[in-house]
Amino acid sequence: xxxxxxxxxxxxxxxxxxxxxxxxxxxxxxxxxxxxxxxxxxxxxxxxxxxxxxxxxxxxxxxxxxxxxxxxxxxxxxxxxxxxxxxxxxxxxxxxxxxxxxxxxxxxxxxxxxxxxxxxxxxxxxxxxxxxxxxxxxxxxxxxxxxxxxxxxxxxxxxxxxxxxxxxxxxxxxxxxxxxxxxxxxxxxxxxxxxxxxxxxxxxxxxxxxxxxxxxxxxxxxxxxxxxxxxxxxxxxxxxxxxxxxxxxxxxxxxxxxxxxxxxxxxxxxxxxxxxxxxxxxxxxxxxxxxxxxxxxxxxxxxxxxxxxxxxxxxxxxxxxxxxxxxxxxxxxxxxxxxxxxxxxxxxx
Amino acid sequence: xxxxxxxxxxxxxxxxxxxxxxxxxxxxxxxxxxxxxxxxxxxxxxxxxxxxxxxxxxxxxxxxxxxxxxxxxxxxxxxxxxxxxxxxxxxxxxxxxxxxxxxxxxxxxxxxxxxxxxxxxxxxxxxxxxxxxxxxxxxxxxxxxxxxxxxxxxxxxxxxxxxxxxxxxxxxxxxxxxxxxxxxxxxxxxxxxxxxxxxxxxxxxxxxxxxxxxxxxxxxxxxxxxxxxxxxxxxxxxxxxxxxxxxxxxxxxxxxxxxxxxxxxxxxxxxxxxxxxxxxxxxxxxxxxxxxxxxxxxxxxxxxxxxxxxxxxxxxxxxxxxxxxxxxxxxxxxxxxxxxxxxxxxxxxxxxx
Numbered sequence: 001x002x003x004x005x006x007x008x009x010x011x012x013x014x015x016x017x018x019x020x021x022x023x024x025x026x027x028x029x030x031x032x033x034x035x036x037x038x039x040x041x042x043x044x045x046x047x048x049x050x051x052x053x054x055x056x057x058x059x060x061x062x063x064x065x066x067x068x069x070x071x072x073x074x075x076x077x078x079x080x081x082x083x084x085x086x087x088x089x090x091x092x093x094x095x096x097x098x099x100x101x102x103x104x105x106x107x108x109x110x111x112x113x114x115x116x117x118x119x120x121x122x123x124x125x126x127x128x129x130x131x132x133x134x135x136x137x138x139x140x141x142x143x144x145x146x147x148x149x150x151x152x153x154x155x156x157x158x159x160x161x162x163x164x165x166x167x168x169x170x171x172x173x174x175x176x177x178x179x180x181x182x183x184x185x186x187x188x189x190x191x192x193x194x195x196x197x198x199x200x201x202x203x204x205x206x207x208x209x210x211x212x213x214x215x216x217x218x219x220x221x222x223x224x225x226x227x228x229x230x231x232x233x234x235x236x237x238x239x240x241x242x243x244x245x246x247x248x249x250x251x252x253x254x255x256x257x258x259x260x261x262x263x264x265x266x267x268x269x270x271x272x273x274x275x276x277x278x279x280x281x282x283x284x285x286x287x288x289x290x291x292x293x294x295x296x297x298x299x300x301x302x303x304x305x306x307x308x309x310x311x312x313x314x315x316x317x318x319x320x321x322x323x324x325x326x327x328x329x330x331x332x333x334x335x336x337x338x339x340x341x342x343x344x345x346x347x348x349x
Numbered sequence: 350x351x352x353x354x355x356x357x358x359x360x361x362x363x364x365x366x367x368x369x370x371x372x373x374x375x376x377x378x379x380x381x382x383x384x385x386x387x388x389x390x391x392x393x394x395x396x397x398x399x400x401x402x403x404x405x406x407x408x409x410x411x412x413x414x415x416x417x418x419x420x421x422x423x424x425x426x427x428x429x430x431x432x433x434x435x436x437x438x439x440x441x442x443x444x445x446x447x448x449x450x451x452x453x454x455x456x457x458x459x460x461x462x463x464x465x466x467x468x469x470x471x472x473x474x475x476x477x478x479x480x481x482x483x484x485x486x487x488x489x490x491x492x493x494x495x496x497x498x499x500x501x502x503x504x505x506x507x508x509x510x511x512x513x514x515x516x517x518x519x520x521x522x523x524x525x526x527x528x529x530x531x532x533x534x535x536x537x538x539x540x541x542x543x544x545x546x547x548x549x550x551x552x553x554x555x556x557x558x559x560x561x562x563x564x565x566x567x568x569x570x571x572x573x574x575x576x577x578x579x580x581x582x583x584x585x586x587x588x589x590x591x592x593x594x595x596x597x598x599x600x601x602x603x604x605x606x607x608x609x610x611x612x613x614x615x616x617x618x619x620x621x622x623x624x625x626x627x628x629x630x631x632x633x634x635x636x637x638x639x640x641x642x643x644x645x646x647x648x649x650x651x652x653x654x655x656x657x658x659x660x661x662x663x664x665x666x667x668x669x670x671x672x673x674x675x676x677x678x679x680x681x682x683x684x685x686x687x688x689x690x691x692x693x694x695x696x697x698x699x700x701x702x
Contacts, residue, residue: 276580287551
């Protein structure tokens with residue numbers, strides 16, 4: 001990738017998130033789905049953290065556990081999914097240990113959620129105004145009039161004519177519905193918003209409008225975002241740091257530009273050259289042979305080894321690779337990186 | 350209508366294809382103009398991509414070509430013969446044995462109660478009279494051949510699997526094998542990879558490219574992903590609100606989009622190789638309701654270059670050099686000076702006001 005490396009480095013320096021205390025810390029999170037076929041370990045020992053004002057992206061193929069993490073962090077998982085281990089600290093408070101009462105006060109005040117399908121997350125028999133007012137009145141001491149006024153403000157903030165306040169969801173386009181959902185997420189000025197594929201069902205032009213709007217809002221109000229998508233190009237453009245997931249595990253974490261220009265894990269490398277682009281040179285692409293493993297009985301050793309063309313015989317099939325520090329903010333889980341990680345450790349000492 | 354010079358006869362040609370749907374009751378009756386005056390040609394061994402947002406009418410065109418919808422107006426010519434009407438028209442069954450389709454969702458286009466082998470056998474039995482397959486053994490052997498062609502090996506194992514035992518990519522390969530069974534000249538692929546994971550999309554696209562090159566199959570590749578059109582298609586057509594607004598060789602279209610909508614579309618595609626976040630703002634508009642599109646260019650309401658004439662009548666096709674054409678008044682007198690500087694990939698530059 002020969003995208004002027006200099007300018008990228010420059011940009012990385014500017015965009016490197018501060019080393020202040022993380023807002024959200026996910027530690028060894030484990031989530032299982034108990035199905036009739038067996039136990040699916042959808043999220044297996046995932047750890048990452050998100051700092052104030054940071055956009056952290058999680059990417060991976062379907063079934064890799066990225067949405068499960070979004071649901072676990074916000075505690076909206078329903079059986080057969082169970083959180084079986086780890087903790088999620090938000091400002092040092094463990095979300096997973098909160099009782100229902102505390103959780104109700106916490107969710108939406110501090111941490112809100114935008115789901116993939118705005119169609120399904122809005123109630124079709126209530127006007128959008130009623131749905132925003134509902135959130136405001138549940139959490140704040142507001143009378144109907146104040147709440148309605150605030151709801152109009154919120155609609156204005158996300159670029160919808162406030163006079164559409166009495167519209168029903170079906171009267172709005174997909175993009176407008178998603179904006180309404182974002183305005184509800186913003187209603188109480190949370191410190192963090194979890195966005196699970198917020199633009200996947202939308203067309204690229206509308207997607208771009210919404211992403212730009214989220215960026216503006218973020219500048220204006222200041223919040224962190226956990227952004228989940230399978231669209232890597234979008235993620236690289238939009239996030240500060242990216243985590244790549246494969247088969248329930250986090251296999252690489254890096255600042256987004258670094259991940260794009262110098263991915264370390266063989267899976268990330270193959271993934272980055274699996275989709276055609278419109279600006280780079282036109283080249284032959286191959287994708288990755290095989291398909292992601294069944295998580296009821298994942299492969300031993302590195303979970304990517306059956307699809308990996310640089311796997312080390314005898315090692316990758318047996319020994320599970322740990323995340324290694326290969327740069328200041330760059331970690332990857334691959335045996336091929338042992339030496340690089342050792343070098344890095346020596347140099348930083 | 351489109352003066353794209355080509356020495357070889359097109360295998361499938363569409364002229365002024367139009368589909369209107371009526372909805373509502375007698376009081377609220379209104380017409381949805383799903384497709385208006387679409388014209389293009391498919392050639393053997395070439396891929397034409399049809400790119401557009403959801404609701405732009407791309408799937409309606411495919412369904413008309415698959416003869417699932419009866420067009421309101423227009424002609425579908427297969428090997429130069431009108432296949433819609435006239436005494437010498439191609440019988441529907443014959444037409445379908447030459448023009449096959451691959452659907453978007455491989456999870457719903459295969460019957461879950463039937464094995465892979467059955468899915469591929471069906472067309473061989475139904476269209477056997479055109480193909481000359483008779484007898485169980487010949488069909489069995491041909492099923493094996495087809496599975497091999499789409500790289501579902503070992504054949505004996507895959508033949509007896511049910512769809513739920515296959516991954517998305519494998520299912521789409523079964524769908525391709527089923528389409529190939531009747532040895533079609535044309536394959537209509539309606540978003541064939543958009544439901545698949547990123548890492549397996551290329552495998553399926555490369556398989557189709559191989560079929561194009563080795564068997565000379567003509568593809569109509571319908572997609573919302575303009576980058577994959579660049580990768581796979583020789584020619585790309587851009588649709589907006591029921592109209593094909595621009596057509597060009599794929600690489601040229603990406604490098605120097607002419608129609609303001611194509612420019613907007615390209616500027617909206619996230620692409621990390623473009624460099625840093627540009628901060629270029631796209632417009633806030635949305636695709637118009639197809640029931641309320643009046644006369645004139647459907648993009649006029651959002652177009653940064655809109656002129657009075659745009660609201661009065663749909664722009665005619667303007668033919669440009671290098672096998673390109675565009676439906677936009679800006680180009681009626683050739684490429685305008687102000688737009689020329691936008692070429693060379695700076696798609697985002699063209700749309701700022």
